[in-house]
Amino acid sequence: xxxxxxINESSAEPLYHQIETQLRxxxxxxxVAEGTLLPSIREFAADLKCSVITIRRVYQxxxxxxxxxxxxxxxxxxxxxxxxxxxxYKKQIVLEAVRSLxxxxxxxGYSPEELKALVDETLRKEERK
Amino acid sequence: xxxxxxxxxxxxxxxxxxxxxxxxxxxxxNHVTALIGRxxxxxxxxxxxAAGLIYPDAGEISWFGSAYPDGIPAEVxxxxxxxxxxxxxxxxxIKMDAAAEFRSFWYPSWDxxxxxxxxxxxxxxxxxxxxxxSKGQRRKFEIAAAxxxxxKLLLLDEPSSGLDPFAWKTMLEEIRRCVEExxxxxxxxxxxxxxxRRMADxxxxxxxxxxxxxxxxxxxxDAGREVWIEDDEExxxxxxxxxxxARESEGMIRFVTTDYAGAAALLGEAGVRPIRARALxxxxxxxxxxxxxxxx
Numbered sequence: 001x002x003x004x005x006x007i008n009e010s011s012a013e014p015l016y017h018q019i020e021t022q023l024r025x026x027x028x029x030x031x032v033a034e035g036t037l038l039p040s041i042r043e044f045a046a047d048l049k050c051s052v053i054t055i056r057r058v059y060q061x062x063x064x065x066x067x068x069x070x071x072x073x074x075x076x077x078x079x080x081x082x083x084x085x086x087x088x089y090k091k092q093i094v095l096e097a098v099r100s101l102x103x104x105x106x107x108x109g110y111s112p113e114e115l116k117a118l119v120d121e122t123l124r125k126e127e128r129k
Numbered sequence: 130x131x132x133x134x135x136x137x138x139x140x141x142x143x144x145x146x147x148x149x150x151x152x153x154x155x156x157x158x159n160h161v162t163a164l165i166g167r168x169x170x171x172x173x174x175x176x177x178x179a180a181g182l183i184y185p186d187a188g189e190i191s192w193f194g195s196a197y198p199d200g201i202p203a204e205v206x207x208x209x210x211x212x213x214x215x216x217x218x219x220x221x222x223i224k225m226d227a228a229a230e231f232r233s234f235w236y237p238s239w240d241x242x243x244x245x246x247x248x249x250x251x252x253x254x255x256x257x258x259x260x261x262x263s264k265g266q267r268r269k270f271e272i273a274a275a276x277x278x279x280x281k282l283l284l285l286d287e288p289s290s291g292l293d294p295f296a297w298k299t300m301l302e303e304i305r306r307c308v309e310e311x312x313x314x315x316x317x318x319x320x321x322x323x324x325x326r327r328m329a330d331x332x333x334x335x336x337x338x339x340x341x342x343x344x345x346x347x348x349x350x351d352a353g354r355e356v357w358i359e360d361d362e363e364x365x366x367x368x369x370x371x372x373x374x375a376r377e378s379e380g381m382i383r384f385v386t387t388d389y390a391g392a393a394a395l396l397g398e399a400g401v402r403p404i405r406a407r408a409l410x411x412x413x414x415x416x417x418x419x420x421x422x423x424x425x
Contacts, residue, residue, distance in 0.1 A: 009407060009408045010405065010406065010407050010408070011406070011408070012354065012356075012389070012393065012403060012406040014347075014351040015347045015350065015351055016347070040309060042305060042308060042309050043309075045330075046305055046327065046328075049326045049327055050346070050347050051329065051330040051331070051345060051346045051347045052160065052330050053160075053330055053345055053347065054347045103402065107402070107404075
C-alpha cells in the first residue's frame, strides 16, 4: 500500500523526523488501521525518494514505541494501540499544533487575550457550519 | 549487522590523463550507492576496478570479504554483474539469444524466466543480432542480461544513457527489484540528479580522480538549508557552514548553511526562530560538496 506521507521541502525538520511524525499520527488516529502491512523499507524509500537508512530508522523508532512490529520474512505491521495510549498520542499531536499556534501569535505580537478571543471566535464559526 | 561487499584500501590507478585515488571506500550489503562526479573524474575507471576488469597500481580491493591479487576466481565473478558505458564489439556478430545462451553457461544463477520477462518489459525485439540493435535497445539487452544473472553485486556505468523516459523508469524499478529480491548491492554512476534522488542510499563523489568519500544521501539533504531570520548580522557571522548571506530587506537576513544542525543549535541558544527555511536541492548540496564547502 502507499502511505500518505509527504515530505515538506520548506520544513526545517530532518527527513526521518518528518516521516516519523506523520506516520505516527496516521497510526494513532487509526487512519492506518491495526494489522496493516506497511510497504517494505525499500519500497517506502523509493516512494518518498529518500534512503532506506531513513526509513529503517523510522520503522525502528516506531517499533520501539510499540506501534509497529516486524515479523521475519513477512514484513512490518501496525500493532494494536491501547485506548489510553491513543488518547495520550492524540493529545500530544494537538499540543504540538497549539504550541506552533502560540509561536505564530507571539511572532506577530498577539497578546494571550487577543489569541483566546480569536480561537473562541473561530470555534463558534466552525460550529455554525 | 550489514556485511561489507566491496572494500577499497588506498586504491590508486594511473591513467593517461588522470590518476584515480587513493580511494578508500566500503559498499554495504543491500544498499545502492550513486557514483557521481564531472566528466573525466575517474568514474568509469573506478567501475572497471570494481568489476575486476583492471587492477590497481597500488592498494587493495576486496569482494565479499576477500582480496584476490592473483585474479578473481570464477565463483566470485559469477556473483557480479557489470554493465559498461560502452559495449565490447566481440559479440557484435551474434544474435541476442545466442549471447544470452553464452552467459547462462557461465553464470550458474542465470534465470531465463527473468531474462525473458525483462526483454518483454523493455520491449526489445528478440532474435536480432547485437550490432543490429539501436543504442538504446543494446543497452536494454545488456541490462536485462545483467539482471538475469541475479547478481549479488551490480555495477552499472551510466545505465540510463540512450534510454527513453519510459525505459528509464522500468530500469529503475527493475534495479530496485534486484536489490529487494536478490539482496543485491548496487554501485551506479550517473549524471542524472533525479536518478540519484530516486535510487541512492549513499553517494560517492569523485573530483579529478580524487575521492571525496561516501555520504548518506538524506544526511546530505538534511544538512543544507536556506534560512530567513530577523536581522542579526553578528549572529549570522557566528553560524557554522554559512556559504552566503544577504540582507534581503529592512530587518531580515537570508543565509545558506551546509551545517543546519549546528546553525539551528546556535539560533536556538540565541532564542531566534527562523521566519522561513527551505531545504536545498540535492544538486545544490552536491555542488557544495564538490567545492569543499561541507563540514565532515
